[in-house]
Amino acid sequence: MSAVAKPMDAGGPIAGTAAPGTTAPFSYTLRDTLDADEHAACLSNWQQQYDQLSAGLFAGEFEEFCFGKVQLFRETLNQSVHQAGIAWPGSRTVAVPTIIDGTGWFCGETYSRHSMLTLGDGDELDFRTPRRLEILACTADAAALNTYALQVEHRDLEAELAGHTLIPASPQQMEAFGSLLATMMASLRATPDLLRHPQMRAAMEQALFATLLGTLPPAPAILAPSCRTRQLIVARAREYMETHIDEPISVADLCTELGVSRRTLQYSFQDVLDLNPVKFLRAIRLNAVRRALKQAGGSERATVADIAACWGFWHLSHFSAEYKAMFGELPSETLRRGS
16 A cells, blocks of 8 residues: 655645645545554644554554544554544544444543544544554544534534533434535545535535534523524525525535524525425535536546535545436436537
């Protein structure tokens, strides 16, 4: 396996390979390691030290994607190690074990297969792994994550997580978050160059933030908006979409623009249109992709993957299935037929 080197900024992920004087939008690393120190050095922009605790030849695997304000990584270890250090300034890390032999120690608490770990800005890493471990993790800019939580869910995420090292998530919630990380990394591994599209990076970032918020205990119940208020919310949302028809609008964008929470938006769309806002926006984006595919017909340089990425569809197999269900043909067939 090989690694793609990338420069990192003291404030968090920046991308790697780029033309002189420019900054690439992403980077990718995949590496086999044969030494604990070598493995510790793989994780970009963290200050850390690994000490091997169990006896035997060390064998590890490390994989990392960095884009925007997000760092996704996977670590596999065959020996027990103690990890000490600190993440990049202003970050929040969330991790889930996917393979674990026994229990470990994380910042003052024991953890197991059913633990979701978190590390905040300035928190010291004190992590003892069992002899066999695979872990998936996301480190993100804490301010960006908290702003998303405030705007979309009206929740102060950093206040809720302050002082916690383990997140009280259910097995189903942990599975959902771990599955999202694994699926994202598999998609990016297959087509990493799609991250050059800002819409793709934004869609992935928002999917991560939304799923992470979904793992937290529910916020206190709020009163549903009145029928008139729901009608006005939907009308304002549709007006915003019409004036931004050439942009891949997200639920988070609507919440921010309208100043309402995701739940209020959900109530309103479900009542007025009998359709949740996620499905409504997906239908709008699918139609936009269809128009773009028809317009690009006959172009040798146009690809389904690039056009889908421009509209924030990062899981290409799911996109193809949704497109066919909506229009009765594959996106590649639309592109071949052209206008």
